[in-house]
Amino acid sequence: MIENKVIDVKDVSFQYGRDIVLDHINLSVTKGSFLGIVGPNGSGKSTLLKLILGLLRPDEGEIYLFGERLSKFKHWERIGFVSQKANSFNTGFPATVFEVVSSGLTGKIGLFRFLRPKHKMEVIRAIEQVGMKDFMNRKIGELSGGQQQRVFIARAIVSRPDILILDEPTVGVDARNVQSFYHILKSLKEELGITLLMVSHDIDTLLSEADHVAYLNKRVQFYGDVDEYKRVRGERFSLMESVK
Numbered sequence: 001m002i003e004n005k006v007i008d009v010k011d012v013s014f015q016y017g018r019d020i021v022l023d024h025i026n027l028s029v030t031k032g033s034f035l036g037i038v039g040p041n042g043s044g045k046s047t048l049l050k051l052i053l054g055l056l057r058p059d060e061g062e063i064y065l066f067g068e069r070l071s072k073f074k075h076w077e078r079i080g081f082v083s084q085k086a087n088s089f090n091t092g093f094p095a096t097v098f099e100v101v102s103s104g105l106t107g108k109i110g111l112f113r114f115l116r117p118k119h120k121m122e123v124i125r126a127i128e129q130v131g132m133k134d135f136m137n138r139k140i141g142e143l144s145g146g147q148q149q150r151v152f153i154a155r156a157i158v159s160r161p162d163i164l165i166l167d168e169p170t171v172g173v174d175a176r177n178v179q180s181f182y183h184i185l186k187s188l189k190e191e192l193g194i195t196l197l198m199v200s201h202d203i204d205t206l207l208s209e210a211d212h213v214a215y216l217n218k219r220v221q222f223y224g225d226v227d228e229y230k231r232v233r234g235e236r237f238s239l240m241e242s243v244k
Helices: 045-052 097-109 117-129 145-157 175-192 203-209 226-236
Strands: 005-016 019-030 034-038 060-065 079-082 163-167 195-199 212-217 219-225
Touching: 005 045, 005 195, 019 045, 019 060, 019 195, 019 219, 034 045, 034 203, 045 060, 045 163, 045 195, 079 145, 097 117, 097 145, 117 145, 117 175, 145 163, 145 175, 163 175, 175 195, 175 203, 203 226, 212 226, 219 226
Parallel strands: 034 195, 034 212, 079 163, 163 195
Antiparallel strands: 005 019, 005 060, 212 219
């Protein structure tokens, strides 16, 4: 049995109309771990994240966050989320880096509330943690894709979440910035103890950083440590991984 489970997906199924997207999914994430979710296009990876984030409701099964049933969970400041924003962000958006990151405190301090000095310090600390202090007053739309994703990570961690969920966060980011991106994730995990759950098509890089991996294709085809996945990968998943 996995102890200290912060995410527990139990026998979850979901479908759009008649199309089955997820079929009886069972998956747990342990506190302080880094779970990478891989699989071909249409395998249900992003849908699973939306279910965990409460954006969709499962047709069957239950999801628990920190031992609490998702339908009753209220402490969303404990969950940070980073999406594919860098690949489609509106470069004309007028907000500064500081303003974008401070918006991550809305759930903690309330909408339209002024930032107190302690909140401003939290924003600055998050910006520093992702190496963007020198860009604090720069417009977000003026930054490169890699820099934008750093800012979105800062926004996701400013409320000091226990879990950081990432959905294809390196799409549109060049190779050099991808390495920097993973370095930031590693620091967050080691220094803050944040649990990481990440979906990515960049399988080789993800495998070099994650502790555990889940191969999803409507069902969980594999769940275990990275070394075991690498051992069976060529036998069971290479063909599927090539279907993107």
